[in-house]
C-alpha cells in the first residue's frame with residue numbers, strides 16, 4: 532500500500548477504497564511510525580517477526596515486542612482502527628468539524644460516549660500539536676464572549692458565557708497562525724499569561740484596542756501598540772482577529788448549538804488546528820494521524836473530571 536494520501540483530492544469513495552480493512556490501517560500506522568522500516572525501540576535493531584494474533588512486532592535481537600498503537604491515542608482501544616481513521620477523516624473534512632452525535636450515526640457506534648471520547652481524543656492530539664507553535668511578528672489580540680447573546684461589563688464573564696482571548700498573526704494580505712484560549716476574566720494577569728505562553732516576546736509586536744488590561748503587556752517587556760477602536764472601527768483596527776472571531780463563532784454555534792464552556796477549549800483548539808493548516812490541506816489527514824500517533828491518550832475520567 533502506498534503511503535501518504537493527498538487529502539485534498541480524496542473523497543469518501545476514494546477513502547473507502549484506500550482503507551478497506553483493519554490491516555490497511557495498521558500498515559499505514561507502521562509506515563508512519565517507522566518510515567525507513569522497523570527500528571526496535573529498545574535496541575535499534577531492524578529485523579523483526581510479526582505476531583499477527585497480538586499484532587506485535589518482535590525484535591529478533593533483543594526480543595522486545597513493539598506495537599504500533601502503544602503510547603498513542605489508539606492504545607488499548609476497543610474501537611477498530613478503521614473507525615478511528617474514518618473519524619479522523621470526517622473530523623478534518625468539514626470546516627466546522629463533526630459532532631459526536633453525527634459521528635456515532637455515521638460510524639454506527641453503539642454508544643454515544645464512545646463517539647464523544649473519540650472526538651475529544653482527536654482534539655487532544657490537535658491541541659498537543661499546536662502547543663508546539665508560538666506566534667510572532669505583528670500579532671492582533673482581543674477578547675470575546677462565546678455563548679449567549681447578552682453583553683456584560685467588559686472584563687468580567689457574564690452568566691453562561693466564556694471569555695476567550697483570541698490572537699492571530701497579521702501578515703498583511705492574510706492571517707497567519709491563530710490561538711484561542713478560554714480565560715476566567717479579562718484581567719491584566721490573565722491576558723499577560725496568554726501572551727507569555729503563546730508569543731515569542733523578542734520577535735513580536737502585539738496590537739490591541741485601548742482596553743486598559745492590555746497596558747500591562749508593555750510592563751512585562753512586550754512591544755505593544757494600542758489603538759482606540761469603538762463600534763465599526765474595531766474591524767479596521769484589528770481586522771484579522773475580528774474575522775477569526777466571527778468565523779469561529781458561526782462554525783461552533785452552527786454545528787454544536789452552543790458548547791458547554793467546560794469543553795469550549797477543545798472545540799477552539801480544533802478550530803485553530805484546522806485554521807492554522809488551511810494552506811496545507813492536502814497533507815491534513817497524514818498530519819493528523821501523525822499527531823494522534825505522537826499524543827499520549829486521555830481517558831474518559833480525565834476528560835469529565
Ligand SMILES: [Zn+2]
Pocket residue numbers: 571572573574575576590591592593594595
Ligand atoms: Zn531490540
